[in-house]
Amino acid sequence: MTFKDLGLSAALVKAVEEKGYTKPSPIQEKAIPFILEGKDILASAQTGTGKTAGFTLPVLHYLADTKHPKYRPLRALVLTPTRELAAQVYDNIREYSKYVNIKSAVVFGGVKAKPQIATLKNGVDILVATPGRLLDLHDQKAVSFKRIDVLILDEADRMLDMGFVRDINKIISFMPEKRQNLLFSATFSNDIKKLASGILKNPVSVETAPQNSTAKKVTHQVYKVDKKKKTEFTIKLIKDNNWTQVLVFTRTKHGANKLTEKLIKAGVSAAAIHGNKSQGARTKALKSFKDNSIKILVATDIAARGLDIPLLPHVINYELPNIPEDYVHRIGRTGRAGAAGEAISLVCSEEVEYQSEIEKLLNEKLNSSIIAGFEPTDTAPPKRAATQSKGSFGKKKKPGSSKVSNGSKPKNKPHFKANKTSGSNSGRGRTSAPKKKRF
Numbered sequence: 001m002t003f004k005d006l007g008l009s010a011a012l013v014k015a016v017e018e019k020g021y022t023k024p025s026p027i028q029e030k031a032i033p034f035i036l037e038g039k040d041i042l043a044s045a046q047t048g049t050g051k052t053a054g055f056t057l058p059v060l061h062y063l064a065d066t067k068h069p070k071y072r073p074l075r076a077l078v079l080t081p082t083r084e085l086a087a088q089v090y091d092n093i094r095e096y097s098k099y100v101n102i103k104s105a106v107v108f109g110g111v112k113a114k115p116q117i118a119t120l121k122n123g124v125d126i127l128v129a130t131p132g133r134l135l136d137l138h139d140q141k142a143v144s145f146k147r148i149d150v151l152i153l154d155e156a157d158r159m160l161d162m163g164f165v166r167d168i169n170k171i172i173s174f175m176p177e178k179r180q181n182l183l184f185s186a187t188f189s190n191d192i193k194k195l196a197s198g199i200l201k202n203p204v205s206v207e208t209a210p211q212n213s214t215a216k217k218v219t220h221q222v223y224k225v226d227k228k229k230k231t232e233f234t235i236k237l238i239k240d241n242n243w244t245q246v247l248v249f250t251r252t253k254h255g256a257n258k259l260t261e262k263l264i265k266a267g268v269s270a271a272a273i274h275g276n277k278s279q280g281a282r283t284k285a286l287k288s289f290k291d292n293s294i295k296i297l298v299a300t301d302i303a304a305r306g307l308d309i310p311l312l313p314h315v316i317n318y319e320l321p322n323i324p325e326d327y328v329h330r331i332g333r334t335g336r337a338g339a340a341g342e343a344i345s346l347v348c349s350e351e352v353e354y355q356s357e358i359e360k361l362l363n364e365k366l367n368s369s370i371i372a373g374f375e376p377t378d379t380a381p382p383k384r385a386a387t388q389s390k391g392s393f394g395k396k397k398k399p400g401s402s403k404v405s406n407g408s409k410p411k412n413k414p415h416f417k418a419n420k421t422s423g424s425n426s427g428r429g430r431t432s433a434p435k436k437k438r439f
């Protein structure tokens with residue numbers, strides 16, 4: 001199957017070939033023909049599957065195929081949860097529309113609205129936007145949704161998590177009834193199903209293989225370490241392994257700032273990205289990380305979705321997320337486009353339950369080690385300790401496994417010379433697809 005076989009125009013095929021895509025990804029192969037037919041789509045799509053081209057290419061095909069009046073009304077709208085994802089989707093649209101007569105733009109908050117208003121005034125065919133800023137611009141009459149033909153909700157679950165449901169419904173209320181709707185989501189909670197049933201008409205369900213080939217290449221490693229030792233451990237991990245591009249996730253914005261400061265103090269170039277940073281700082285941090293002028297990007301879950309950092313080799317969970325699905329999104333930043341990736345998690349006694357929830361979701365025990373010099377001494381709170389003894393770190397505890405041991409050899413490549421594996425987990429070190437929350 002080629003892009004041409006999917007029915008896309010020669011101009012679009014040329015643009016994707018220039019990007020180096022030799023054949024459509026599974027989601028593109030499945031979704032593009034339906035979208036070209038004008039069907040509504042409900043797509044289960046993890047990041048890294050090529051979903052952006054999956055919805056962009058057929059929409060561009062449709063838009064380029066119709067006559068453009070002198071003033072171009074907005075006909076296609078892509079809503080995304082984060083500014084970074086909006087910018088990334090827009091970059092893709094620009095690349096794919098290189099050889100077609102289509103005007104595109106992006107709008108999001110945190111930056112001046114005036115230039116966005118000026119761009120919209122000139123007429124735009126396809127707009128990428130975050131919901132809040134888009135509504136502001138609509139209130140100012142800088143944009144109209146009356147001629148929308150196609151609405152795309154990207155990372156719809158994240159938009160709901162971020163509280164955008166009212167904004168989305170309000171935006172939709174200004175649109176014509178007759179339009180095509182494409183909804184992409186990584187997970188399918190009841191709220192997403194409710195949103196989908198209110199928007200989509202006779203949708204075709206498009207599901208990519210539960211386990212995409214990129215995620216298969218991610219190895220997982222847990223290091224059990226006390227909370228107060230995590231910073232020192234992270235610095236050692238990065239320095240000992242000479243890592244040059246690592247995305248580190250913290251649970252809080254404050255935690256991200258603190259860790260960034262400490263990394264810089266230790267001579268490791270780093271920047272933080274989270275919701276309290278100005279948009280200028282967020283854009284700069286991401287750009288410096290992508291062009292390798294800094295080694296470490298410390299992020300909250302704002303960066304867990306959608307961001308495409310080609311060939312990112314390492315993700316460190318400085319703290320485990322309390323929502324197990326977020327682990328899957330975080331680690332999805334590595335192991336993309338067929339490359340191998342490593343997901344490392346630092347787990348202290350308080351996080352044992354989180355690890356256990358993640359393992360349940362992945363249906364797999366994570367390979368777990370203790371490093372000499374960083375042996376955990378904190379004990380878990382009583383309730384959590386009980387959970388741990390049920391096997392959070394392994395089905396059956398080996399005697400002495402809570403201390404440094406010469407347990408089974410890790411399948412994962414050791415990060416330290418004195419790397420010791422503990423626990424009785426399988427050491428498969430590879431994830432299988434989340435078994436839950438799929439449709």
Ligand code: AMP
Nearest residue numbers: 021023024025047048049050051052053
């Ligand atoms: P996405 O899931 O849309 O974020 O895309 C993930 C990555 O896959 C991006 O770097 C895309 O440029 C890349 N990509 C998308 N479609 C293809 C394809 N058919 N062949 C190779 N790479 C692709």
